[in-house]
Amino acid sequence: MLAAGGGLTHTMSCRSCPLVDRREFLLTSAAMLTTLTAVSATQQEARYPVPAADGASIDMRRQVILVRDVGAVYAFALSCPHENTALRWKAREKRFQCPRHESRYTPDGTFTSGRATRNMDRFPITHSGNEVVVDLTKVYRSDAEAALWKAARITV
Numbered sequence: 001m002l003a004a005g006g007g008l009t010h011t012m013s014c015r016s017c018p019l020v021d022r023r024e025f026l027l028t029s030a031a032m033l034t035t036l037t038a039v040s041a042t043q044q045e046a047r048y049p050v051p052a053a054d055g056a057s058i059d060m061r062r063q064v065i066l067v068r069d070v071g072a073v074y075a076f077a078l079s080c081p082h083e084n085t086a087l088r089w090k091a092r093e094k095r096f097q098c099p100r101h102e103s104r105y106t107p108d109g110t111f112t113s114g115r116a117t118r119n120m121d122r123f124p125i126t127h128s129g130n131e132v133v134v135d136l137t138k139v140y141r142s143d144a145e146a147a148l149w150k151a152a153r154i155t156v
């Protein structure tokens with residue numbers, strides 16, 4: 001329907017439009033917002049069962065290494081502090097090693113040899129019931145935040 005100025009009247013154009021139903025649009029938008037919020041929440045933290053035994057496991061999707069060693073649990077960034085190569089756990093030798101330049105680290109992330117110049121980077125970690133909660137929004141470097149790096153562990 002043409003309005004006095006020559007354009008379509010607002011009421012007629014909205015009611016006749018098959019693609020835009022206001023109620024459906026709002027419901028879809030709310031669902032999308034809920035999904036985005038959930039995705040955002042999962043990207044900010046990761047939850048894992050408390051490891052039952054000493055050793056390391058790697059969450060490739062989140063780039064997190066979870067370690068239990070001698071009554072403590074740590075969460076490390078997967079990337080080597082030297083040039084960001086994914087670190088590997090050598091279970092038999094009970095240590096980490098970088099496949100690129102051979103830097104080595106103890107299970108608590110302490111640098112022992114190679115080209116790296118600091119320990120493995122640690123995520124903040126807390127204990128919640130039977131889970132460990134890893135804060136993925138920050139990482140502590142041993143050379144820049146030594147006290148925070150040292151405290152980024154839980155006892156089990």
Ligand code: FES
Pocket residue numbers: 080081082083084085098099100101102103114115116
């Ligand atoms: S990238 Fe790991 S030691 Fe160089």
